[in-house]
Amino acid sequence: MVATTENPNTEAKQRVFDLMLTFVKSQCLYVATRIGIFNLLDDKGQQSVEDLAQQTNTDPERLYFILRALAHVDVLEEKPDRIFAPTDTSKLLVTNKAPSAGHLAMHLIEPAQWDAWKILPEALEKGVVPFELANGKGVYQYCYDNEWSKDTFINAMSFLTGSQVDGLLEAYDFSQYDTVMDVGGGQGGLIASIVKRYGCKGVLFDLPDVTSTAKDYISGQGVNPDAIEIKTGDVFESVPKGADAIVMKHFISAWSDDDAMKILANCKAALPKEGRLVLLQSFVPDIDEPKTEADGIMPGIFAVQINVATPGGGWRTKKQFQILFEKSGFKLERIVKTNNSLSVMEFSLA
Secondary structure, three states, rough: OOOOOOOOOOOHHHHHHHHHHHHHHHHHHHHHHHHHHHHHHHHHHHEHHHHHHHHHHHHHHHHHHHHHHHHHHHOOOOEEOOOEEOOHHHHHHHOOOOHHHHHHHHHOOOHHHHHHOHHHHHHHHHHHHHHHHOOOOHHHHHHHHHHHHHHHHHHHHHHHHHHHHHHHHHHHOHHHHOOEEEOOOOOOOHHHHHHHHHHHHHEEEEEEHHHHHHHHHHHHOOOHHHHHEEOOOHHHHHHOOOOEEEEEEEEEEHHHHHHHHHHHHHHHHOOOOOOOOEEOOOOOOOOOOOOOOOOOHHHHHEEEEEEEHHHOOOOOOOOHHHHHHOOEEEEEEEEEEEOOOOEEEEEEEO
């Protein structure tokens, strides 16, 4: 018998083929989420592909390929006779009960986002924002102009906050502040959690369209909405005064250095002498740092998505953020790591 040895290139080939077809996995995930497959299985339990197709007004034979693929990557469980059952993974993607990973998946993979990836080579040659080239407007304006996209985006951001806030509140003590303002805080999930945990006063600052549902959302978090003052405006024009700490979570990374410095200048003008700016961010690792965070997020990969969608250039390394803030008149006081991909950089006024 002739001994065989495994080809040393096998693992590399497997990696290449997986990368080639990763878009298929993400599209199957998007479609199943968008048409409500995970909601139906969560509500009613396991069902046949024929029943699922009837309820989603889809062709059962073509739907089967998508559901089978999702079962092959353990998002669903396939049983005999083309029966599909929910899994712990599919439950994370349910969208008819609360903001979830399903909302984030739909936001990241919706057609407008996909169109940006299709013209990425042309955008690279021109040095422009791919999303803007593909859609004729920026991603935020696009979301505001399309009701489904706007609702999905707001829920996606609420999910991200909800998935990270417990680790943040365990790692960083907001009781040192009398009033905390969340700049770019969306529906108010983060500031509601801070106020509820630490009893400080809260301020939510964002665009009017974004905060339109904030009072109801804050109430749903078990917080008296009157405990949080909602202020609206344009962060490029001014930031309201009155808080001794400004929090920004995954907000400044959506902007270029020049735009970020305009925002930071307005934040600096709004803070008292002893005030603090608290950056809450996932940091792109340096070469010698782990590439995947405890919650599974790879900031270096996520940074590409941000770069394709926004003019900001994506997430930065800790050093890049420090340099940016120092140029804007801030001084780094400390960095605090949480138990997920979110970290804290606390800055004082220089």
